[in-house]
Amino acid sequence: MRILVRPALGRCAARLALLGAVVLLAACGGLPIAKQMEPTLSRPVDPTTPLAKIVQASTPPGEHSGFRLMPLGVYSLDARIELARRAQRTIDVQYYVLANDGAGGLLLRTLKEAALRGVRVRLLVDDLYTVDTDQMLLALTATPNVEVRLFNPFCCARGSLAGRFAASAFDVQRLNHRMHNKLFIADGVMAVAGGRNIADEYFTLNSAQNFIDMDALVVGKVIRELEVIFDLYWNSEEVYPIAAIVQPYAGKTAMDSDFDARVGMGAPPPKVVLPPADVLGYGPIGEEFDAGQVGFLWGQAGAVADPPAKLRYMTADEAFSTSVTAHFWQQLLRAENDVVLTSPYMVPGERGMEGFKQLREWGVNVTLLTNSLAANDEPLVHSGYARYRKPLLELGVDLYELSPERTTRNKRLGVFGSSLGRLHAKTAVVDKRRVFIGSVNLDPRSATQNTELGISVDSPQLAREMLRIINISKLESAYRVRLDGSRGRLEWLSMDDEKELILYDEPESTWRQRFYINLFGPLVPEGLL
Incomplete structure (x- = not known):
């Protein structure tokens, strides 16, 4: 079961393997029964x-x-x-x-x-x-x-994190x-x-x-x-x-x-x-x-969040039906012309692929920006996403993957220096007027395990600014992924110094990264990503 959930805090396969071994050998602990917690509410x-x-x-x-x-x-x-x-x-x-x-x-x-x-x-x-x-x-x-x-x-x-799980060996589901x-x-x-x-x-x-x-x-x-x-x-x-x-x-x-x-x-x-x-x-x-005054862009807005007790009293299907992910898809499926979204961890699953297929059948243009293997701090999640690259491209989805090297050279969204650039934004723009911003990723964990928060806004002006930001990453800091029509293989394209560069392997990745996802990726069930 995948427990660690993706801030870039130095996780690795060895730690997970050690954690699994320790948990199997561990004793059980429990939370205190009496919380002595006074309820409080927001003030007027x-x-x-x-x-x-x-x-x-x-x-x-x-x-x-x-x-x-x-x-x-x-x-x-x-x-x-x-x-x-x-x-x-x-x-x-x-x-x-x-x-x-x-x-x-x-x-x-x-x-x-x-x-x-x-x-x-x-x-x-x-x-x-x-x-x-x-x-x-x-x-x-x-x-x-x-x-x-x-x-x-x-x-x-x-x-320690391993010790915490070891002491709660029989409480992993919670x-x-x-x-x-x-x-x-x-x-x-x-x-x-x-x-x-x-x-x-x-x-x-x-x-x-x-x-x-x-x-x-x-x-x-x-x-x-x-x-x-x-x-x-x-x-x-x-x-x-x-x-x-x-x-x-x-x-x-x-x-x-x-x-x-x-x-x-x-x-x-x-x-x-x-x-x-x-x-x-x-x-x-x-x-x-x-x-004494701030400039804002205005629109009709609503906030949504998963119930804190998500999964405690419900099945996985019930958890999804009440989730921010489900609300997010409701927003996307209202599209008439175009959908542009960013998700650092993207594992669409059957539901997601059905949604993208529906949008494309309706003639809606779909653009996705996510992390490349080199930019992803969760390589196993990338292996789950990689299963869907060809099907997405075959549907006619425009697919982009963030390039760490190009992000470092592009100073418009921050000075990265020699640090590795990664995508973490979770946003969407529908029909150039409806914007979604929040914490939700398009993956199984956001859908049925984690709680998430999101805000949807109907504002053409805000949508225009969001698209401007997404386009900077898409056009100046990412590879465009496409299928070679004759061979059906993946190609990664970038434009540097007005020259088109075409690559045929996971760009900027190391052989260790590729070996790791090829070896372990097929072994991890999608629902645990």
């Missing part, structure tokens, strides 16, 4: 807060919801920090990964500073990747006004259910939502690998829907207070000073170095906050 909006006043000044009469796309990683991190620093009443934060690195430390410090000002902070983190952060998160709860909860936690042996949502809400009036976790590689701050991703700054009526979703998760059966799960190392009780030392509370706050403008021409959001 105070129209006198600075952020509320900015939203009021920025909202034209009669508009529903406003969006500012953030394709540049450092701009997206800066937006979260600016919101946390300006919030006066509440901050609600929900992430799959919150790493103990530069970006994670900066956010945690900023949340503590907000709480010390009297802001109520609710922080919800999935427990899969908290081996290096759970002590930091526990220490943060010593701050007044802060509460931290874990989604679907591991019971014990928390010092632990395979992870919260993949990403959400940040400030004062009930502004939010950041999209595909990014909180770790350096999502904000082009990692020296080894970085992601092309997409978030949006969100205001308007859809914020209330996002608050309801957050409250549903925060008070769900799957969630535990961190103090009920995590104990201080060596019985330590004074952890507040450890937290302060780690995030540098006594020093001036680190600055996020920002370029003067992003690829869409927007400047740093803090400058517009200071001016």
